[in-house]
Amino acid sequence: MSFNPFNEKPEKCEDRYLNWSKLYPVSYDKNDIDPYTKVRCILMNGTEFEAVNFSHRFFRACPNNDVRRTLSVMRRSEQQQQKLIACLKPINETVLETTISYEQLAVDLTVALAKREKDPYVKHALDFALLEDFDHLYRFSNLLEMEQGIHAEKLIGNYTEITPGRPTISEHRHPLDGVYRPGNNHTCDLATKLNVNIITAAEQQTMNYYMNQAGFYTSDLGRELYQEIAMIEEQHVTGYGSLLDVNATWYENLLMHEYTECYLYYSCYVGESDPHVKKVWEDFLITEISHLHMAKDLLKQYENKEWQQVIPGGEFPDLLAFSSQKEYIRNVLANTVWETTEREDYKNVSDVNNGADFFVYQGNICGDGENVPSHEVIERYLAKNKTDYRQESSPNPVPELADRKHDNTTVGRQK
Numbered sequence: 348m349s350f351n352p353f354n355e356k357p358e359k360c361e362d363r364y365l366n367w368s369k370l371y372p373v374s375y376d377k378n379d380i381d382p383y384t385k386v387r388c389i390l391m392n393g394t395e396f397e398a399v400n401f402s403h404r405f406f407r408a409c410p411n412n413d414v415r416r417t418l419s420v421m422r423r424s425e426q427q428q429q430k431l432i433a434c435l436k437p438i439n440e441t442v443l444e445t446t447i448s449y450e451q452l453a454v455d456l457t458v459a460l461a462k463r464e465k466d467p468y469v470k471h472a473l474d475f476a477l478l479e480d481f482d483h484l485y486r487f488s489n490l491l492e493m494e495q496g497i498h499a500e501k502l503i504g505n506y507t508e509i510t511p512g513r514p515t516i517s518e519h520r521h522p523l524d525g526v527y528r529p530g531n532n533h534t535c536d537l538a539t540k541l542n543v544n545i546i547t548a549a550e551q552q553t554m555n556y557y558m559n560q561a562g563f564y565t566s567d568l569g570r571e572l573y574q575e576i577a578m579i580e581e582q583h584v585t586g587y588g589s590l591l592d593v594n595a596t597w598y599e600n601l602l603m604h605e606y607t608e609c610y611l612y613y614s615c616y617v618g619e620s621d622p623h624v625k626k627v628w629e630d631f632l633i634t635e636i637s638h639l640h641m642a643k644d645l646l647k648q649y650e651n652k653e654w655q656q657v658i659p660g661g662e663f664p665d666l667l668a669f670s671s672q673k674e675y676i677r678n679v680l681a682n683t684v685w686e687t688t689e690r691e692d693y694k695n696v697s698d699v700n701n702g703a704d705f706f707v708y709q710g711n712i713c714g715d716g717e718n719v720p721s722h723e724v725i726e727r728y729l730a731k732n733k734t735d736y737r738q739e740s741s742p743n744p745v746p747e748l749a750d751r752k753h754d755n756t757t758v759g760r761q762k
Contacts, residue, residue, distance in 0.1 A: 393552025395429035481512030515721035
């Protein structure tokens, strides 16, 4: 379904502002909504957060008040869109229930992007982090059942399995090993540019959510788990963010941000099953088209560049569609679960020198592993229920992770 937002006639940005009666939406019914509608709401909430944050950074670095005023006009719309999307979440959906949807987004979004990624280095980054978010879903799901008596499978449907990935304890790496090679917007495929922008914003939203929720959660164990996984999300945001083109100008980045939003809103609109939420995606696509054309005009006025120099052609690549990705995840899990990073490269943990930063950091942070919150959650669940909580179509493809009466703390961590 081809679509080129540059060919659309934009409306005036100020005409798209919402009054108070329109800004507060009717929330979805958490017991009736399709899990992927929740996933889209979280994705677009994070996309709008990224748009607002980038606009503020550009604004603070720009000496031209005419440009700053244009950014302010655009940013007001982005803020309104974020506020409305955030309140599509119903009041009776708990923080931990929402967290399950955050991790389902992280898992199935990452696979959707990885499956179409042409750059092997970017694809490896996606597959690598995939196994970690997959494990986070497992840890939070066990906490949810233990503390609230809710089975996460009711929240995510039969789309996504709940079983261990690369154990969270094994994910803690020295910050020197989390910086990847930057990309080049002028040579990479358009889908790659979109992939990196999308996943960076999505993971940043997850990081921010966990950073903020840790202090408000209602149990010590839960607060500790949010703390720990927020640290892993920091690693993910650092890694994904380092894949962005460091030579892109502020104006080029602004255009790419707005194009990415147009692409995502159109993808959400096409894929959405809920009529009320679908209308939100349609309305916000129209708003983002106005922003895109404003960014295009700024690029031309202040850098004398045509939008085609940044986004050749302008027609959207294949749209982002959410679907069950069980077999892909199982294959990545079976083949790469023992991997870690060493500077910009990926290595089997057995090939990492004993004195490497990874092992030093692991020793300092995790010690013998007994006090690591992600491990403690499963240990407490096992003490109460004898076996852990999972939703599997078949046993875990990694033999060391198939034992439901023992939480493995060596896979990907010890030789």
